[in-house]
Amino acid sequence: MASPSMTPFRQELPFLEWKRGIAGQRLKQAAIAGVLLVLVALTAWRCEVHMKTFVLGIDKGLPLVGMFFPPEWSGMVGMLQPLGVTTVMAMAATILGMCLSLPCALAASSNLAPPPLRLMMRAFIALERGLPEIVQMLLLIAIFGLGPIPGLVALSFSSIGMLAKLLADAIEEIEPHMLEAVAGTGATRSQVIRYAVIPQILPALFANGLFRFEFNVRAGVILGAVGAGGIGYIMSTAMNSMDYQRACMATLLTLALVFITERVSDFFRGRILAGGLLR
Protein backbone atom coordinates (compact mmCIF):
# COMPACT_ATOMS: atom_id res chain seq x y z
CA MET A 1 0.00 0.00 0.00
CA ALA A 2 2.98 2.31 0.49
CA SER A 3 3.67 3.97 -2.85
CA PRO A 4 6.62 6.41 -3.17
CA SER A 5 4.31 9.26 -4.13
CA MET A 6 2.60 9.11 -0.77
CA THR A 7 4.38 10.85 2.07
CA PRO A 8 3.43 10.09 5.65
CA PHE A 9 1.68 13.06 7.21
CA ARG A 10 4.19 12.97 10.06
CA GLN A 11 6.93 13.90 7.55
CA GLU A 12 4.86 16.15 5.27
CA LEU A 13 4.34 19.08 7.65
CA PRO A 14 7.97 19.37 8.87
CA PHE A 15 9.06 19.09 5.22
CA LEU A 16 6.79 21.97 4.16
CA GLU A 17 8.06 24.01 7.10
CA TRP A 18 11.65 23.38 6.00
CA LYS A 19 10.81 24.40 2.45
CA ARG A 20 9.22 27.62 3.65
CA GLY A 21 12.36 28.38 5.64
CA ILE A 22 14.61 27.88 2.62
CA ALA A 23 12.38 30.08 0.44
CA GLY A 24 12.53 32.79 3.11
CA GLN A 25 16.31 32.65 3.09
CA ARG A 26 16.45 32.99 -0.71
CA LEU A 27 14.20 36.03 -0.52
CA LYS A 28 16.39 37.63 2.13
CA GLN A 29 19.55 37.07 0.04
CA ALA A 30 17.91 38.59 -3.04
CA ALA A 31 16.79 41.60 -1.00
CA ILE A 32 20.31 42.16 0.34
CA ALA A 33 21.78 41.96 -3.18
CA GLY A 34 19.20 44.46 -4.42
CA VAL A 35 19.91 46.94 -1.61
CA LEU A 36 23.67 46.72 -2.31
CA LEU A 37 23.13 47.33 -6.02
CA VAL A 38 20.99 50.43 -5.34
CA LEU A 39 23.62 51.71 -2.89
CA VAL A 40 26.41 51.36 -5.46
CA ALA A 41 24.38 53.16 -8.13
CA LEU A 42 23.42 55.91 -5.70
CA THR A 43 26.97 56.55 -4.48
CA ALA A 44 28.36 56.52 -8.02
CA TRP A 45 25.80 59.15 -8.97
CA ARG A 46 26.36 61.34 -5.89
CA CYS A 47 30.16 61.16 -6.06
CA GLU A 48 30.10 61.77 -9.82
CA VAL A 49 31.95 58.64 -10.80
CA HIS A 50 31.69 58.32 -14.56
CA MET A 51 33.06 55.75 -16.93
CA LYS A 52 34.28 58.73 -18.96
CA THR A 53 36.86 59.61 -16.29
CA PHE A 54 38.28 56.09 -16.54
CA VAL A 55 38.47 56.12 -20.29
CA LEU A 56 40.06 59.58 -20.49
CA GLY A 57 42.43 58.66 -17.65
CA ILE A 58 43.67 55.63 -19.51
CA ASP A 59 44.21 57.75 -22.57
CA LYS A 60 46.33 60.27 -20.67
CA GLY A 61 48.04 57.74 -18.41
CA LEU A 62 49.34 55.26 -20.98
CA PRO A 63 52.22 57.43 -22.26
CA LEU A 64 53.11 58.13 -18.60
CA VAL A 65 53.51 54.41 -17.92
CA GLY A 66 56.17 54.34 -20.59
CA MET A 67 58.15 56.96 -18.66
CA PHE A 68 58.56 54.49 -15.74
CA PHE A 69 60.75 52.22 -17.87
CA PRO A 70 63.49 51.23 -17.80
CA PRO A 71 63.89 51.28 -13.99
CA GLU A 72 66.93 53.14 -12.71
CA TRP A 73 69.05 50.08 -11.89
CA SER A 74 72.00 52.20 -10.78
CA GLY A 75 69.95 53.50 -7.84
CA MET A 76 69.32 50.01 -6.47
CA VAL A 77 72.36 49.73 -4.20
CA GLY A 78 71.62 53.10 -2.64
CA MET A 79 68.04 52.04 -1.94
CA LEU A 80 69.01 48.91 -0.01
CA GLN A 81 69.73 50.91 3.14
CA PRO A 82 66.26 52.61 3.24
CA LEU A 83 64.76 49.20 2.44
CA GLY A 84 66.53 47.88 5.55
CA VAL A 85 65.17 50.78 7.62
CA THR A 86 61.60 49.88 6.62
CA THR A 87 62.16 46.18 7.37
CA VAL A 88 63.77 46.80 10.74
CA MET A 89 61.04 49.28 11.68
CA ALA A 90 58.35 46.70 10.86
CA MET A 91 60.20 43.93 12.70
CA ALA A 92 60.84 45.96 15.85
CA ALA A 93 57.24 47.18 15.87
CA THR A 94 55.97 43.60 15.54
CA ILE A 95 58.16 42.28 18.38
CA LEU A 96 57.24 45.18 20.63
CA GLY A 97 53.57 44.73 19.77
CA MET A 98 53.70 40.99 20.47
CA CYS A 99 55.32 41.48 23.90
CA LEU A 100 52.88 44.17 24.97
CA SER A 101 49.77 42.54 23.49
CA LEU A 102 50.07 39.51 25.80
CA PRO A 103 49.29 41.36 29.08
CA CYS A 104 46.65 43.42 27.26
CA ALA A 105 44.98 40.24 25.97
CA LEU A 106 45.00 38.64 29.43
CA ALA A 107 43.32 41.75 30.85
CA ALA A 108 40.78 41.86 28.02
CA SER A 109 39.55 38.25 28.17
CA SER A 110 36.23 37.55 29.82
CA ASN A 111 37.28 34.25 31.40
CA LEU A 112 40.32 35.63 33.26
CA ALA A 113 39.91 39.33 33.94
CA PRO A 114 37.36 40.94 36.29
CA PRO A 115 34.66 42.84 34.34
CA PRO A 116 35.81 46.44 35.05
CA LEU A 117 39.39 45.72 33.95
CA ARG A 118 38.10 43.83 30.93
CA LEU A 119 35.88 46.70 29.80
CA MET A 120 38.68 49.23 30.22
CA MET A 121 41.10 47.10 28.23
CA ARG A 122 38.55 46.39 25.48
CA ALA A 123 37.91 50.13 25.18
CA PHE A 124 41.66 50.79 24.98
CA ILE A 125 42.06 48.16 22.25
CA ALA A 126 39.09 49.56 20.33
CA LEU A 127 40.71 53.01 20.48
CA GLU A 128 44.00 51.67 19.14
CA ARG A 129 42.22 49.82 16.37
CA GLY A 130 39.99 52.79 15.59
CA LEU A 131 42.91 55.09 14.77
CA PRO A 132 44.51 54.20 11.42
CA GLU A 133 48.33 53.97 11.50
CA ILE A 134 48.67 57.00 9.31
CA VAL A 135 46.60 59.16 11.69
CA GLN A 136 48.65 57.94 14.66
CA MET A 137 51.79 58.68 12.66
CA LEU A 138 50.75 62.26 11.92
CA LEU A 139 49.96 62.83 15.61
CA LEU A 140 53.27 61.26 16.66
CA ILE A 141 55.31 63.39 14.24
CA ALA A 142 54.12 66.35 16.29
CA ILE A 143 55.74 64.75 19.34
CA PHE A 144 58.88 63.03 18.02
CA GLY A 145 59.49 64.92 14.81
CA LEU A 146 60.20 63.20 11.48
CA GLY A 147 62.06 59.88 11.28
CA PRO A 148 61.57 56.18 11.91
CA ILE A 149 60.77 56.61 15.64
CA PRO A 150 57.19 57.92 15.25
CA GLY A 151 56.69 55.23 12.58
CA LEU A 152 57.89 52.57 14.96
CA VAL A 153 55.62 53.79 17.75
CA ALA A 154 52.60 54.08 15.45
CA LEU A 155 53.13 50.57 14.07
CA SER A 156 53.69 49.03 17.53
CA PHE A 157 50.58 50.71 18.85
CA SER A 158 48.32 49.40 16.14
CA SER A 159 50.04 45.99 16.36
CA ILE A 160 49.11 45.83 20.04
CA GLY A 161 45.53 46.68 19.12
CA MET A 162 45.15 43.92 16.55
CA LEU A 163 47.17 41.21 18.33
CA ALA A 164 45.56 41.83 21.74
CA LYS A 165 42.10 41.52 20.23
CA LEU A 166 42.92 38.27 18.41
CA LEU A 167 44.71 36.85 21.46
CA ALA A 168 41.90 37.78 23.83
CA ASP A 169 39.54 35.90 21.53
CA ALA A 170 41.93 32.92 21.55
CA ILE A 171 42.02 33.01 25.36
CA GLU A 172 38.23 33.10 25.53
CA GLU A 173 38.14 30.00 23.34
CA ILE A 174 40.11 27.89 25.83
CA GLU A 175 37.79 25.19 27.18
CA PRO A 176 36.62 26.18 30.68
CA HIS A 177 37.16 22.60 31.87
CA MET A 178 40.86 22.94 31.19
CA LEU A 179 41.18 26.08 33.31
CA GLU A 180 39.01 24.61 36.06
CA ALA A 181 41.06 21.43 36.17
CA VAL A 182 44.24 23.42 36.79
CA ALA A 183 42.54 25.80 39.24
CA GLY A 184 41.06 22.75 40.96
CA THR A 185 44.52 21.60 42.05
CA GLY A 186 44.78 24.69 44.26
CA ALA A 187 46.81 26.69 41.74
CA THR A 188 46.74 30.50 41.89
CA ARG A 189 45.41 32.57 39.02
CA SER A 190 48.94 33.40 37.90
CA GLN A 191 49.79 29.70 37.81
CA VAL A 192 46.68 28.98 35.76
CA ILE A 193 47.84 31.65 33.30
CA ARG A 194 51.38 30.25 33.24
CA TYR A 195 50.45 26.60 32.69
CA ALA A 196 47.02 26.55 31.06
CA VAL A 197 46.66 29.83 29.18
CA ILE A 198 50.10 30.69 27.83
CA PRO A 199 50.95 27.27 26.36
CA GLN A 200 47.56 27.21 24.64
CA ILE A 201 47.80 30.67 23.05
CA LEU A 202 51.53 30.77 22.22
CA PRO A 203 50.96 29.40 18.70
CA ALA A 204 48.22 31.98 18.11
CA LEU A 205 50.55 34.73 19.33
CA PHE A 206 53.34 33.76 16.93
CA ALA A 207 51.10 32.97 13.96
CA ASN A 208 49.24 36.27 14.28
CA GLY A 209 52.51 38.06 15.00
CA LEU A 210 53.97 36.84 11.70
CA PHE A 211 50.82 37.90 9.90
CA ARG A 212 51.10 41.29 11.53
CA PHE A 213 54.75 41.50 10.42
CA GLU A 214 53.66 41.21 6.78
CA PHE A 215 51.12 43.94 7.38
CA ASN A 216 53.67 46.14 9.17
CA VAL A 217 56.08 45.94 6.22
CA ARG A 218 53.41 47.22 3.85
CA ALA A 219 52.15 49.83 6.33
CA GLY A 220 55.77 50.85 6.97
CA VAL A 221 56.19 51.75 3.29
CA ILE A 222 53.15 54.01 3.48
CA LEU A 223 54.28 55.61 6.76
CA GLY A 224 57.66 56.21 5.11
CA ALA A 225 55.97 58.38 2.52
CA VAL A 226 54.51 60.64 5.24
CA GLY A 227 57.78 61.02 7.11
CA ALA A 228 59.01 57.79 8.66
CA GLY A 229 61.84 57.45 6.14
CA GLY A 230 62.77 54.16 4.52
CA ILE A 231 61.79 53.03 1.04
CA GLY A 232 58.44 54.83 1.23
CA TYR A 233 60.25 58.16 1.52
CA ILE A 234 62.44 57.40 -1.51
CA MET A 235 59.30 56.51 -3.43
CA SER A 236 57.46 59.71 -2.55
CA THR A 237 60.41 62.03 -3.24
CA ALA A 238 61.02 60.35 -6.60
CA MET A 239 57.36 60.77 -7.56
CA ASN A 240 57.27 64.40 -6.41
CA SER A 241 60.36 65.26 -8.46
CA MET A 242 58.85 63.33 -11.42
CA ASP A 243 61.84 60.97 -11.42
CA TYR A 244 59.63 58.10 -12.60
CA GLN A 245 62.40 55.65 -13.41
CA ARG A 246 63.74 55.96 -9.85
CA ALA A 247 60.19 55.51 -8.51
CA CYS A 248 59.90 52.38 -10.62
CA MET A 249 63.06 50.96 -9.05
CA ALA A 250 61.71 51.70 -5.56
CA THR A 251 58.42 50.02 -6.49
CA LEU A 252 60.23 46.91 -7.69
CA LEU A 253 62.25 46.71 -4.47
CA THR A 254 59.11 47.20 -2.38
CA LEU A 255 57.41 44.41 -4.30
CA ALA A 256 60.39 42.12 -3.72
CA LEU A 257 60.43 42.94 0.01
CA VAL A 258 56.71 42.32 0.45
CA PHE A 259 56.88 39.11 -1.54
CA ILE A 260 59.81 37.76 0.48
CA THR A 261 58.29 38.65 3.86
CA GLU A 262 55.06 36.98 2.80
CA ARG A 263 56.83 33.77 1.80
CA VAL A 264 58.90 33.71 5.00
CA SER A 265 55.93 34.43 7.22
CA ASP A 266 53.79 31.82 5.43
CA PHE A 267 56.51 29.24 5.91
CA PHE A 268 56.89 29.81 9.64
CA ARG A 269 53.18 30.21 10.21
CA GLY A 270 52.53 26.87 8.55
CA ARG A 271 55.14 25.22 10.74
CA ILE A 272 53.73 26.78 13.92
CA LEU A 273 50.11 25.89 13.22
CA ALA A 274 51.09 22.33 12.26
CA GLY A 275 52.71 22.09 15.69
CA GLY A 276 56.24 21.45 14.38
CA LEU A 277 57.70 24.67 15.66
CA LEU A 278 57.02 25.71 19.27
CA ARG A 279 56.53 21.98 19.96
Added chain:
Amino acid sequence: MLRVSNIVVKLPDGKRLVNDVSFTVGRGEFVAILGSSGAGKSLTLRCIVGLTRPSEGEIALMGPSGKSYRTTDVKAQELRRARRHIGLIFQGSNLVKRLTVLENVMLGRLGHINPLRSWLLGFKDAEAREAMVALDRVNMTSCAARLAGSLSGGEMQRVSIARAIHQRPLIYLADEPISSLDPKNAEAIMAILQPLSRETPVIGAFHQPMVVAKYCTRAIGIRSGKIVYDGPAQISARQLEHIYGDSESESYLPVRPSGAQPPFYGSNLQPVLHEGATV
Protein backbone atom coordinates in the same frame (compact mmCIF):
# COMPACT_ATOMS: atom_id res chain seq x y z
CA MET B 1 36.81 11.81 55.27
CA LEU B 2 34.45 14.07 53.35
CA ARG B 3 31.30 15.46 54.90
CA VAL B 4 28.69 17.16 52.74
CA SER B 5 25.87 18.62 54.82
CA ASN B 6 22.61 20.02 53.49
CA ILE B 7 23.97 21.76 50.42
CA VAL B 8 21.57 23.74 48.24
CA VAL B 9 22.31 25.28 44.83
CA LYS B 10 19.72 27.77 43.62
CA LEU B 11 19.19 29.51 40.33
CA PRO B 12 18.57 33.27 40.57
CA ASP B 13 14.84 32.55 40.13
CA GLY B 14 14.88 30.36 43.25
CA LYS B 15 14.71 27.01 41.46
CA ARG B 16 16.75 24.45 43.40
CA LEU B 17 19.16 22.46 41.25
CA VAL B 18 20.68 20.72 44.28
CA ASN B 19 18.24 20.38 47.12
CA ASP B 20 19.45 19.54 50.62
CA VAL B 21 22.09 16.96 49.68
CA SER B 22 24.01 15.35 52.55
CA PHE B 23 26.37 12.41 52.71
CA THR B 24 29.69 11.41 54.18
CA VAL B 25 32.40 9.42 52.49
CA GLY B 26 35.04 7.60 54.48
CA ARG B 27 38.05 5.31 54.08
CA GLY B 28 37.98 2.60 51.47
CA GLU B 29 34.81 3.77 49.78
CA PHE B 30 34.25 3.96 46.04
CA VAL B 31 31.03 5.96 45.77
CA ALA B 32 29.09 6.29 42.52
CA ILE B 33 26.61 9.10 42.06
CA LEU B 34 23.86 8.10 39.63
CA GLY B 35 21.06 10.13 38.08
CA SER B 36 19.71 11.48 34.79
CA SER B 37 21.45 14.32 33.00
CA GLY B 38 20.68 17.55 34.82
CA ALA B 39 19.78 15.80 38.07
CA GLY B 40 22.57 17.60 39.93
CA LYS B 41 25.41 15.05 39.97
CA SER B 42 28.08 17.27 38.46
CA LEU B 43 26.86 20.28 40.38
CA THR B 44 27.29 18.39 43.66
CA LEU B 45 30.84 17.45 42.69
CA ARG B 46 31.60 21.03 41.62
CA CYS B 47 30.40 22.26 45.01
CA ILE B 48 32.83 19.92 46.74
CA VAL B 49 35.84 21.56 44.99
CA GLY B 50 34.33 25.02 45.26
CA LEU B 51 34.01 25.59 41.51
CA THR B 52 30.35 26.28 42.21
CA ARG B 53 29.44 27.98 45.49
CA PRO B 54 26.35 26.45 47.13
CA SER B 55 23.88 28.96 48.55
CA GLU B 56 23.38 26.89 51.69
CA GLY B 57 25.13 24.04 53.45
CA GLU B 58 28.63 23.10 54.42
CA ILE B 59 31.33 20.88 52.94
CA ALA B 60 34.38 19.81 54.93
CA LEU B 61 37.28 17.52 54.23
CA MET B 62 39.06 15.91 57.21
CA GLY B 63 42.70 14.89 56.99
CA PRO B 64 44.22 11.94 58.92
CA SER B 65 45.84 14.31 61.41
CA GLY B 66 42.44 15.75 62.30
CA LYS B 67 42.99 18.93 60.27
CA SER B 68 39.89 19.96 58.38
CA TYR B 69 39.48 21.94 55.17
CA ARG B 70 36.26 23.66 54.19
CA THR B 71 35.31 24.55 50.64
CA THR B 72 32.15 26.50 51.51
CA ASP B 73 32.12 30.05 52.89
CA VAL B 74 35.90 30.46 52.68
CA LYS B 75 38.23 33.05 51.20
CA ALA B 76 40.09 32.37 47.96
CA GLN B 77 43.35 31.51 49.70
CA GLU B 78 41.74 29.03 52.07
CA LEU B 79 39.82 27.48 49.17
CA ARG B 80 43.09 26.96 47.30
CA ARG B 81 44.54 25.27 50.38
CA ALA B 82 41.56 22.90 50.50
CA ARG B 83 41.75 22.21 46.76
CA ARG B 84 45.30 20.90 47.12
CA HIS B 85 43.78 17.91 48.88
CA ILE B 86 41.10 17.14 46.28
CA GLY B 87 42.11 15.16 43.21
CA LEU B 88 39.91 16.14 40.24
CA ILE B 89 39.23 13.86 37.31
CA PHE B 90 36.94 15.41 34.70
CA GLN B 91 35.25 13.87 31.71
CA GLY B 92 37.96 14.11 28.99
CA SER B 93 39.38 17.31 27.45
CA ASN B 94 40.71 18.76 30.67
CA LEU B 95 44.41 18.34 29.94
CA VAL B 96 46.43 21.30 28.71
CA LYS B 97 46.84 20.07 25.15
CA ARG B 98 49.93 22.11 24.32
CA LEU B 99 51.93 20.78 27.29
CA THR B 100 53.61 17.40 27.42
CA VAL B 101 51.99 14.49 29.24
CA LEU B 102 54.50 14.62 32.09
CA GLU B 103 54.05 18.38 32.53
CA ASN B 104 50.30 17.81 32.74
CA VAL B 105 50.85 15.28 35.52
CA MET B 106 53.09 17.74 37.37
CA LEU B 107 50.33 20.36 37.27
CA GLY B 108 48.69 18.28 40.01
CA ARG B 109 51.02 19.71 42.62
CA LEU B 110 50.83 23.36 41.54
CA GLY B 111 49.02 24.17 44.78
CA HIS B 112 52.19 23.31 46.68
CA ILE B 113 54.51 25.38 44.47
CA ASN B 114 55.28 29.06 44.90
CA PRO B 115 53.77 30.98 41.92
CA LEU B 116 56.99 32.97 41.51
CA ARG B 117 58.97 29.76 41.04
CA SER B 118 56.37 28.63 38.46
CA TRP B 119 57.15 31.69 36.36
CA LEU B 120 60.92 31.84 36.78
CA LEU B 121 62.17 28.27 37.06
CA GLY B 122 59.37 25.83 36.36
CA PHE B 123 59.32 22.30 37.66
CA LYS B 124 62.27 20.49 39.26
CA ASP B 125 63.71 17.18 38.08
CA ALA B 126 62.77 15.55 41.38
CA GLU B 127 59.14 16.52 40.75
CA ALA B 128 59.33 15.09 37.24
CA ARG B 129 60.58 11.76 38.59
CA GLU B 130 57.78 11.70 41.14
CA ALA B 131 55.27 12.45 38.40
CA MET B 132 56.74 9.55 36.44
CA VAL B 133 55.79 7.23 39.32
CA ALA B 134 52.19 8.46 39.10
CA LEU B 135 52.26 7.99 35.32
CA ASP B 136 53.52 4.45 35.85
CA ARG B 137 50.48 3.63 37.97
CA VAL B 138 48.22 4.28 35.00
CA ASN B 139 50.65 2.53 32.65
CA MET B 140 51.39 5.60 30.53
CA THR B 141 55.14 6.16 31.05
CA SER B 142 55.89 5.58 27.37
CA CYS B 143 53.85 8.68 26.44
CA ALA B 144 55.57 11.04 28.93
CA ALA B 145 57.22 13.23 26.27
CA ARG B 146 54.23 13.42 23.91
CA LEU B 147 51.93 16.43 23.72
CA ALA B 148 48.72 15.83 25.64
CA GLY B 149 46.71 16.95 22.62
CA SER B 150 47.94 13.97 20.60
CA LEU B 151 46.51 11.36 22.97
CA SER B 152 43.32 9.35 22.48
CA GLY B 153 40.35 9.83 24.80
CA GLY B 154 41.17 6.82 26.97
CA GLU B 155 44.83 7.85 27.24
CA MET B 156 43.85 11.41 28.20
CA GLN B 157 41.60 10.08 30.91
CA ARG B 158 44.46 7.99 32.30
CA VAL B 159 46.78 10.98 32.34
CA SER B 160 44.23 13.05 34.20
CA ILE B 161 44.04 10.24 36.78
CA ALA B 162 47.85 10.31 37.03
CA ARG B 163 47.65 14.05 37.62
CA ALA B 164 45.23 13.46 40.49
CA ILE B 165 47.45 10.69 41.90
CA HIS B 166 50.50 12.96 41.76
CA GLN B 167 48.53 15.47 43.81
CA ARG B 168 48.36 12.93 46.71
CA PRO B 169 44.86 14.10 47.68
CA LEU B 170 42.62 13.12 50.58
CA ILE B 171 39.81 12.28 48.17
CA TYR B 172 39.33 11.79 44.42
CA LEU B 173 36.43 13.36 42.57
CA ALA B 174 35.63 11.98 39.13
CA ASP B 175 32.99 13.70 37.03
CA GLU B 176 31.76 11.16 34.48
CA PRO B 177 35.25 9.73 33.94
CA ILE B 178 34.08 6.99 31.56
CA SER B 179 31.16 8.63 29.74
CA SER B 180 33.08 9.40 26.56
CA LEU B 181 34.92 6.07 26.42
CA ASP B 182 34.19 2.75 24.72
CA PRO B 183 33.33 -0.17 27.05
CA LYS B 184 36.85 -1.63 27.00
CA ASN B 185 38.53 1.67 27.89
CA ALA B 186 35.83 2.35 30.48
CA GLU B 187 36.61 -0.96 32.21
CA ALA B 188 40.31 -0.11 32.12
CA ILE B 189 39.68 3.21 33.85
CA MET B 190 37.48 1.55 36.47
CA ALA B 191 40.20 -1.06 37.05
CA ILE B 192 42.58 1.81 37.85
CA LEU B 193 40.13 3.68 40.08
CA GLN B 194 39.07 0.65 42.12
CA PRO B 195 42.44 -0.15 43.75
CA LEU B 196 43.00 3.60 44.16
CA SER B 197 39.83 3.84 46.23
CA ARG B 198 41.20 1.36 48.77
CA GLU B 199 43.89 3.91 49.71
CA THR B 200 41.94 7.12 49.19
CA PRO B 201 38.16 7.35 48.79
CA VAL B 202 36.80 8.03 45.29
CA ILE B 203 33.50 9.74 44.44
CA GLY B 204 32.40 9.63 40.85
CA ALA B 205 29.39 10.53 38.74
CA PHE B 206 28.43 7.68 36.42
CA HIS B 207 25.77 6.75 33.87
CA GLN B 208 26.41 2.99 33.80
CA PRO B 209 24.66 1.07 36.63
CA MET B 210 26.16 -2.26 35.46
CA VAL B 211 29.73 -0.96 35.68
CA VAL B 212 28.96 0.71 39.00
CA ALA B 213 27.61 -2.56 40.44
CA LYS B 214 30.81 -4.32 39.41
CA TYR B 215 33.38 -1.88 40.79
CA CYS B 216 31.89 0.51 43.35
CA THR B 217 31.21 -0.07 47.04
CA ARG B 218 28.28 2.31 47.34
CA ALA B 219 25.86 4.24 45.16
CA ILE B 220 24.00 7.49 45.69
CA GLY B 221 21.01 8.17 43.45
CA ILE B 222 20.05 11.78 42.73
CA ARG B 223 16.79 12.82 41.13
CA SER B 224 15.89 16.49 40.56
CA GLY B 225 18.57 17.59 43.00
CA LYS B 226 17.50 15.30 45.84
CA ILE B 227 19.11 12.12 47.11
CA VAL B 228 16.62 9.31 46.48
CA TYR B 229 18.92 6.34 47.04
CA ASP B 230 21.97 5.74 49.20
CA GLY B 231 23.09 2.18 49.59
CA PRO B 232 24.93 -0.74 48.06
CA ALA B 233 26.16 -0.35 44.48
CA GLN B 234 24.07 -3.31 43.38
CA ILE B 235 20.77 -1.58 42.57
CA SER B 236 17.57 -3.42 41.70
CA ALA B 237 15.60 -2.57 38.56
CA ARG B 238 12.87 -1.04 40.70
CA GLN B 239 15.29 1.21 42.53
CA LEU B 240 16.84 2.25 39.22
CA GLU B 241 13.42 3.27 37.95
CA HIS B 242 13.04 5.33 41.08
CA ILE B 243 16.36 7.10 40.42
CA TYR B 244 15.89 7.72 36.70
CA GLY B 245 12.15 8.29 36.78
CA ASP B 246 9.61 6.77 34.39
CA SER B 247 9.16 7.58 30.73
CA GLU B 248 6.90 10.60 31.23
CA SER B 249 9.96 12.77 30.68
CA GLU B 250 10.01 14.08 27.12
CA SER B 251 13.68 13.32 26.63
CA TYR B 252 12.79 9.64 26.47
CA LEU B 253 10.65 9.71 23.31
CA PRO B 254 10.60 6.15 22.02
CA VAL B 255 12.30 5.49 18.69
CA ARG B 256 10.15 3.69 16.15
CA PRO B 257 11.44 0.20 15.38
CA SER B 258 12.43 -0.01 11.72
CA GLY B 259 10.01 -2.84 10.86
CA ALA B 260 6.97 -1.30 12.50
CA GLN B 261 4.30 0.28 10.30
CA PRO B 262 3.56 3.84 11.39
CA PRO B 263 0.03 5.13 11.13
CA PHE B 264 -0.17 6.09 7.49
CA TYR B 265 -1.46 9.34 5.96
CA GLY B 266 -2.23 9.66 2.28
CA SER B 267 -0.84 12.37 0.03
CA ASN B 268 -4.15 14.18 0.26
CA LEU B 269 -3.18 14.78 3.91
CA GLN B 270 -6.24 12.93 5.10
CA PRO B 271 -5.46 10.61 8.00
CA VAL B 272 -5.85 6.95 7.10
CA LEU B 273 -5.99 5.09 10.37
CA HIS B 274 -5.28 1.49 11.08
CA GLU B 275 -7.73 -0.39 13.12
CA GLY B 276 -7.22 0.33 16.78
CA ALA B 277 -4.71 3.12 16.14
CA THR B 278 -5.08 6.30 18.08
CA VAL B 279 -4.07 9.77 17.01
